[in-house]
Amino acid sequence: MSDSSNAVKPQIVFAVDLGGTHLRVALVDDTGNILRHLKQETPKGDSPGGILDALANAAREWHCDEQPVVAASIMVPGAVDCDKAVVVQAPNLPSLIKFPLKTELQRRLGWPVFLENDANAAAVGEMWLGAARGCNDVVSVTLGTGVGGGVILKGKLWRGSHGSAGEIGHTTVDPFSGLKCKCGNTGCLELFASATAIVRMARELGMKELTAEEVYETGRDGDERALSVFKRFGMYLGIGLANLMNLIDPQIIVITGGAVNGWDLFADEMYRQVRERAFRATAQQVKIARAECGDNAGLLGAARIALQDLQDLHD
Numbered sequence: 455m456s457d458s459s460n461a462v463k464p465q466i467v468f469a470v471d472l473g474g475t476h477l478r479v480a481l482v483d484d485t486g487n488i489l490r491h492l493k494q495e496t497p498k499g500d501s502p503g504g505i506l507d508a509l510a511n512a513a514r515e516w517h518c519d520e521q522p523v524v525a526a527s528i529m530v531p532g533a534v535d536c537d538k539a540v541v542v543q544a545p546n547l548p549s550l551i552k553f554p555l556k557t558e559l560q561r562r563l564g565w566p567v568f569l570e571n572d573a574n575a576a577a578v579g580e581m582w583l584g585a586a587r588g589c590n591d592v593v594s595v596t597l598g599t600g601v602g603g604g605v606i607l608k609g610k611l612w613r614g615s616h617g618s619a620g621e622i623g624h625t626t627v628d629p630f631s632g633l634k635c636k637c638g639n640t641g642c643l644e645l646f647a648s649a650t651a652i653v654r655m656a657r658e659l660g661m662k663e664l665t666a667e668e669v670y671e672t673g674r675d676g677d678e679r680a681l682s683v684f685k686r687f688g689m690y691l692g693i694g695l696a697n698l699m700n701l702i703d704p705q706i707i708v709i710t711g712g713a714v715n716g717w718d719l720f721a722d723e724m725y726r727q728v729r730e731r732a733f734r735a736t737a738q739q740v741k742i743a744r745a746e747c748g749d750n751a752g753l754l755g756a757a758r759i760a761l762q763d764l765q766d767l768h769d
């Protein structure tokens with residue numbers, strides 16, 4: 455037998471990406487290795503019981519002496535309150551709103567539990583191991599089913615005074631569009647620069663019912679309507695990014711999420727809008743980069759946040 459008793463064991467976090475469609479669970483160590491990974495459909499229902507059961511089952515199965523877990527870190531598609539204990543807004547997971555998720559999970563799992571907005575977690579993941587490595591002032595914009603954002607200033611997440619900072623998806627880019635957003639506003643960026651928006655804009659141009667990926671494929675094949683969908687996507691995204699640059703002036707804006715796969719079809723128009731609208735010196739210096747951690751940015755970020763918060767508690 456080798457003597458490994460003196461070796462420093464890695465700290466492992468049970469990281470959860472609690473999406474409106476899919477639930478992903480991973481064991482992540484303190485160097486960002488993903489040791490185990492599981493993906494399933496998010497249990498539906500009026501109460502979060504199914505979600506809690508799914509998490510508890512995975513935790514029970516994975517927890518063992520060789521891989522002792524130090525914390526659970528849950529990223530949710532919505533706003534988390536200032537004590538990071540309760541989800542206060544989550545249009546795609548309404549059963550979680552006001553539910554004491556942190557307390558209930560701590561009771562079920564037996565580990566310290568951290569809650570974080572999914573876009574915030576993605577920003578931290580990209581700063582830790584992705585496109586924003588070495589940067590301190592970082593904004594991430596997640597283009598998924600909706601549009602989220604995470605703001606890091608001087609290396610720290612800026613959550614806002616009420617837990618909802620960085621909601622770039624719900625800033626207004628077209629007040630005259632007549633399109634109503636789930637948040638109650640009209641003309642939000644999310645209505646033009648998300649996977650959902652790609653599907654809707656294609657339908658508006660008379661394309662048959664296609665997924666966002668199919669619209670992209672059609673565009674790659676040269677279909678004019680699909681190309682105009684992505685041009686429109688890029689135009690509104692560029693408007694949003696120009697506003698963001700003038701407001702925050704970060705070192706880098708990292709674009710994450712599934713819809714980033716349409717980059718080659720929307721980036722030209724995005725850059726054009728940024729050049730036209732942001733302060734010239736700012737637009738020339740702020741880097742806009744594609745994410746490097748792919749689907750895992752949020753899981754990695756959630757793990758990193760838990761490890762740092764635990765460290766802060768001990769200091």
Ligand SMILES: [Zn+2]
Nearest residue numbers: 624635637642
């Ligand atoms: Zn909105």
